[in-house]
Amino acid sequence: MLPNLGKTDLVELLRKMLLVRRWEERLIRLAEEGPSFGHYHVYVGQETIGIPALAALRPTDLIFPTHRNHGYLLGRGADPGRLLAEILGKETGLNKGKAGTLHASAPELGIPHTSAIVGGIVPIAAGAALAAQVKGSDQVSVALFGDGATEEGVTFEALNIASLWKVPVIFLCENNTEEALGAAAGGYPKSVTAANDLGNIARSVGVPAVVVDGTDSGAVFTAMKVAAERARASGGPTFVEARVVRWPGSNPLWPELIAGETELRYAWEPEAAPELLIRWYRNQDGLLRYLREMLSASLLEKDEAKEIDSEIIQHVEAAVRFARESAYPPPESAYLDVFARPSQ
Ligand SMILES: Cc1ncc(C[n+]2csc(CCOP(=O)(O)OP(=O)(O)O)c2C)c(N)n1
Numbered sequence: 065m066l067p068n069l070g071k072t073d074l075v076e077l078l079r080k081m082l083l084v085r086r087w088e089e090r091l092i093r094l095a096e097e098g099p100s101f102g103h104y105h106v107y108v109g110q111e112t113i114g115i116p117a118l119a120a121l122r123p124t125d126l127i128f129p130t131h132r133n134h135g136y137l138l139g140r141g142a143d144p145g146r147l148l149a150e151i152l153g154k155e156t157g158l159n160k161g162k163a164g165t166l167h168a169s170a171p172e173l174g175i176p177h178t179s180a181i182v183g184g185i186v187p188i189a190a191g192a193a194l195a196a197q198v199k200g201s202d203q204v205s206v207a208l209f210g211d212g213a214t215e216e217g218v219t220f221e222a223l224n225i226a227s228l229w230k231v232p233v234i235f236l237c238e239n240n241t242e243e244a245l246g247a248a249a250g251g252y253p254k255s256v257t258a259a260n261d262l263g264n265i266a267r268s269v270g271v272p273a274v275v276v277d278g279t280d281s282g283a284v285f286t287a288m289k290v291a292a293e294r295a296r297a298s299g300g301p302t303f304v305e306a307r308v309v310r311w312p313g314s315n316p317l318w319p320e321l322i323a324g325e326t327e328l329r330y331a332w333e334p335e336a337a338p339e340l341l342i343r344w345y346r347n348q349d350g351l352l353r354y355l356r357e358m359l360s361a362s363l364l365e366k367d368e369a370k371e372i373d374s375e376i377i378q379h380v381e382a383a384v385r386f387a388r389e390s391a392y393p394p395p396e397s398a399y400l401d402v403f404a405r406p407s408q
């Protein structure tokens with residue numbers, strides 16, 4: 065089901081999801097080519113969670129991502145060239161090359177921080193929601209985390225206090241534990257939690273929990289709208305669990321284009337995809353599902369989709385040129401933008 069939005073907005077969502085996909089596929093190629101920019105994670109395969117979730121919120125709402133943050137930064141409008149420059153450690157980067165991928169932020173876009181510490185972002189988001197409540201603003205804060213963060217004590221504490229104080233926060237848990245290729249995929253560690261239903265962790269402290277299919281953009285959009293309205297009406301937090309099958313390229317410890325870049329025709333011709341990923345593209349890739357739904361609702365023609373895609377690919381190439389041509393920061397800038405004790 066598509067989100068309950070008009071055609072222009074729905075096409076815009078497709079553009080954003082395609083930007084995330086193409087930009088990250090290019091990022092993986094850049095990592096392969098080197099020089100290394102260190103460890104990183106991609107959002108491929110989860111675009112139909114983040115992009116519709118952002119569309120359900122107001123631009124003034126605060127977003128607190130975890131290590132799969134690129135989708136949210138690009139979705140909120142961060143410049144693709146500056147985000148890439150950030151990851152490459154360049155001075156034109158979003159954070160002057162000092163944050164890299166794991167801590168990239170865009171406070172001007174309502175993304176004050178990324179924490180790559182599993183569970184680390186959850187109390188920060190709840191704290192920002194408390195600040196909004198104290199200030200009497202109508203801002204909602206969103207904590208983004210994977211199923212892995214539900215194992216962390218701090219997540220439970222944040223759920224508990226947010227429930228007691230009814231702070232306007234949404235806990236959006238992206239559960240990608242279901243392995244697409246099973247053990248053959250390279251042994252990415254599975255999460256460890258004794259809860260067989262993650263929502264029960266939230267329910268145990270009085271936070272209502274809903275589960276949505278994370279490839280169903282309309283279901284994500286509606287769940288987030290309902291949660292945001294509830295938060296704004298002083299109803300307190302909601303736990304939204306969006307389930308997806310992890311993109312097989314994220315199963316190895318480092319992301320890999322194990323079957324090349326996505327081709328749009330896999331949406332209507334999945335058997336054309338490499339054998340390894342036919343099932344994933346046919347049933348588990350939310351982006352291709354979204355495209356199929358746009359085509360079957362006659363909101364878009366295949367040729368229009370291809371045209372949008374090639375515009376985005378060119379846009380991404382321009383971002384790569386910008387990031388590559390940007391300079392590294394001068395060594396003395398290491399002392400700028402940091403907190404330090406005054407010298408004695
Ligand atoms: C506190 C902490 N422990 C371990 C790690 C190493 N680590 C990075 S990502 C990750 C898996 C997180 O799983 P999940 O939260 O479900 O996110 P996913 O990668 O599946 O999207 C781990 C254990 C970390 N970053 N922080």
Ligand SMILES: [Mg+2]
Nearest residue numbers: 210211212240
């Ligand atoms: Mg996970």
